[in-house]
Amino acid sequence: MPESPIIRIDGVTKQFNPGTDRSVTALADIDLTIAEGEFVSLLGPSGCGKSTLLRIMADLTPPTAGSVSLNGKSPATARRDRDYGMVFQQAGLFEWRSVQRNVELPLQVAGVAKQERRAKTAAMLDLVRLPEFARHFPWQLSGGMQQRVAIARALSADPKILFMDEPLGALDEMNREHLQGELLRIWSDTRTTVVFVTHSITEAVFLSSRIVVMSPRPGRIAASIDVDLPYPRTAETRTLPAFFDKITEVREALHGMTVAEDAA
Amino acid sequence: MTAHAGRGRPMLVAGGAWDTARRGLPVTVTALVILGAWQLVVRLFDVPSFILPAPTDIASALVDQLTTILSASRLTVSAVLLGLVSGSVAGILVALVVSRFHRISGPVLGVAVIVNCAPIVALAPIFNNWFGVTSLASKAGVAGVMVFFPVLVNTARGLLQVAPLHLELMESLAARPRQISLMLRLPNALPYLFNALKLGSTLAVIGVIVTEYFGGPSNALGVYIAQQASLPRFAEAWAGILVASLLGLAMFGVMSLLERLLMPWHESVHGGEA
Numbered sequence: 001m002p003e004s005p006i007i008r009i010d011g012v013t014k015q016f017n018p019g020t021d022r023s024v025t026a027l028a029d030i031d032l033t034i035a036e037g038e039f040v041s042l043l044g045p046s047g048c049g050k051s052t053l054l055r056i057m058a059d060l061t062p063p064t065a066g067s068v069s070l071n072g073k074s075p076a077t078a079r080r081d082r083d084y085g086m087v088f089q090q091a092g093l094f095e096w097r098s099v100q101r102n103v104e105l106p107l108q109v110a111g112v113a114k115q116e117r118r119a120k121t122a123a124m125l126d127l128v129r130l131p132e133f134a135r136h137f138p139w140q141l142s143g144g145m146q147q148r149v150a151i152a153r154a155l156s157a158d159p160k161i162l163f164m165d166e167p168l169g170a171l172d173e174m175n176r177e178h179l180q181g182e183l184l185r186i187w188s189d190t191r192t193t194v195v196f197v198t199h200s201i202t203e204a205v206f207l208s209s210r211i212v213v214m215s216p217r218p219g220r221i222a223a224s225i226d227v228d229l230p231y232p233r234t235a236e237t238r239t240l241p242a243f244f245d246k247i248t249e250v251r252e253a254l255h256g257m258t259v260a261e262d263a264a
Numbered sequence: 265m266t267a268h269a270g271r272g273r274p275m276l277v278a279g280g281a282w283d284t285a286r287r288g289l290p291v292t293v294t295a296l297v298i299l300g301a302w303q304l305v306v307r308l309f310d311v312p313s314f315i316l317p318a319p320t321d322i323a324s325a326l327v328d329q330l331t332t333i334l335s336a337s338r339l340t341v342s343a344v345l346l347g348l349v350s351g352s353v354a355g356i357l358v359a360l361v362v363s364r365f366h367r368i369s370g371p372v373l374g375v376a377v378i379v380n381c382a383p384i385v386a387l388a389p390i391f392n393n394w395f396g397v398t399s400l401a402s403k404a405g406v407a408g409v410m411v412f413f414p415v416l417v418n419t420a421r422g423l424l425q426v427a428p429l430h431l432e433l434m435e436s437l438a439a440r441p442r443q444i445s446l447m448l449r450l451p452n453a454l455p456y457l458f459n460a461l462k463l464g465s466t467l468a469v470i471g472v473i474v475t476e477y478f479g480g481p482s483n484a485l486g487v488y489i490a491q492q493a494s495l496p497r498f499a500e501a502w503a504g505i506l507v508a509s510l511l512g513l514a515m516f517g518v519m520s521l522l523e524r525l526l527m528p529w530h531e532s533v534h535g536g537e538a
Binding site for chain 1: 267377427429430432433434435436438439443447448452453454527528529531534
């Protein structure tokens with residue numbers, strides 16, 4: 001088990017519209033610890049609360065009960081200290097800013113001096129391999145490139161944690177696989193802890209060091225599966241028997257709960 | 265993975281002289297056909313000039329009267345510019361204030377939308393009474409009010425209608441309200457503002473000309489048109505109308521140019537394809 005948990009979630013419950021007849025329990029009594037340097041995927045069908053759990057960690061929505069600690073702090077403090085970076089399903093770039101100025105946004109908000117911002121931004125664009133696009137505008141980039149800019153933006157302030165909410169969900173299969181490889185390279189270059197929300201089994205297995213399988217209504221953790229495939233993972237990894245075995249294992253964990261649910 | 269645009273340097277103002285010419289050609293041809301038909305109909309059916317003078321008559325009246333009309337235009341242009349600037353500045357300022365206070369923004373904008381539907385130009389005689397028939401303020405005032413409302417409503421909309429994703433991003437970055445205003449709301453409102461300014465620039469011309477119809481200094485374009493029409497010298501009146509139309513067109517053109525220069529990143533400017 002983790003030597004030094006960077007994220008600790010204790011008994012987190014989330015209800016929407018509590019106390020009304022439209023009350024929905026999105027998450028019920030979630031316990032989860034994530035160690036520094038892990039790549040953890042939250043995997044589950046839509047409605048299992050995986051995005052909600054991520055948003056609670058990021059202090060973008062409060063839990064109804066329970067507590068979260070990020071880097072030893074409350075999520076609110078961690079957010080103000082910019083301990084995490086966030087990537088959404090849509091790149092969400094500011095269309096009036098060049099790529100470079102989009103990437104430096106977190107630094108600008110943090111009040112970092114211009115010269116330092118420029119240096120940092122250049123390093124980030126090297127990291128996501130888009131250095132020649134610094135002066136382009138978002139509309140001139142493909143969807144995959146825009147998402148890479150969003151990743152550079154999320155990492156520009158050197159966060160300890162990277163939250164990703166289905167970041168590759170809007171991309172086509174080819175781009176998606178390419179970016180999965182890029183993401184692993186970036187993860188190994190930066191040693192950031194990644195929490196990655198997805199509903200794709202293959203994606204979760206290829207990327208993660210651990211997969212947290214979630215079940216819906218109410219959202220619970222059904223299983224936590226270590227993925228012991230060695231890094232660096234490449235296109236070849238996708239052809240290994242161990243890769244397919246792991247996919248089967250995860251699928252059965254997901255399937256088990258749907259069967260149970262159907263029986264109920 | 266490919267970029268749509270050429271690598272290295274972003275394209276700013278898209279297109280080129282050739283593109284513009286090619287796009288302008290159908291419009292020019294259409295205009296020439298209409299003018300030709302107009303000329304033909306007037307000559308063939310011997311239409312009296314108080315109904316419609318022929319384009320050639322209007323053209324020769326314009327050449328004859330050019331000095332008078334141009335000197336009259338100078339006063340009218342100053343009133344238009346004054347009205348446009350004051351109306352826009354006031355509209356932007358009120359929009360900034362209103363958008364800061366969510367509780368009042370709804371009602372205030374609702375009222376603004378209703379007032380905006382009223383024919384504000386009908387205030388022309390009132391403004392002439394308030395500020396004096398011959399003063400610049402009465403003309404610029406009507407124009408200013410006409411510009412104010414669309415600028416207020418559009419700018420406020422642009423400040424308020426920010427993409428939820430963008431807001432959430434700023435929130436995740438722990439941005440302060442001031443930073444959200446400066447880095448997100450203001451740039452987001454620019455396209456809305458320019459739509460209002462393009463509309464407002466033509467409204468300002470209408471406001472000033474119509475107010476001048478109700479009286480003004482003898483060397484104003486609206487006064488000139490009204491006088492020529494009552495003399496009656498219709499070709500001269502139409503020449504004045506032509507110049508007033510060109511004035512509106514020029515104002516619109518200046519606004520579009522500003523838009524292109526200030527927001528080359530916007531879809532309405534780059535057209536989505538590089």
